[in-house]
Amino acid sequence: MNQTHQQVAESIVEHFRAGLSESARQHIDSEHFTRLATLIRGALSAEQTVAVDLVDELLGKLRARVDAPQLEL
Numbered sequence: 001m002n003q004t005h006q007q008v009a010e011s012i013v014e015h016f017r018a019g020l021s022e023s024a025r026q027h028i029d030s031e032h033f034t035r036l037a038t039l040i041r042g043a044l045s046a047e048q049t050v051a052v053d054l055v056d057e058l059l060g061k062l063r064a065r066v067d068a069p070q071l072e073l
Contacts, residue, residue, distance in 0.1 A: 005040075005041045005044045005045060005048075006037075006041060008040070008044060009037040009038075009040040009041045009044065010037055012037075012040055013033050013036050013037045013040070016036070017033060
């Protein structure tokens with residue numbers, strides 16, 4: 001996971017925390033918020049991996065088109 005994921009996860013958690021009532025915040029300790037940030041970072045990394053795989057697949061298809069001999073009929 002990279003620094004950007006860390007920053008995004010922390011921002012999301014802080015927005016979530018700010019939206020909670022005082023009563024709700026009293027029932028949720030810092031471990032829970034830390035776990036939430038970890039889950040968010042994991043989700044961001046998983047999505048980034050999917051995007052990279054899609055780009056790799058597209059790159060392979062484009063290279064195959066460029067490398068394939070063009071037959072003029």
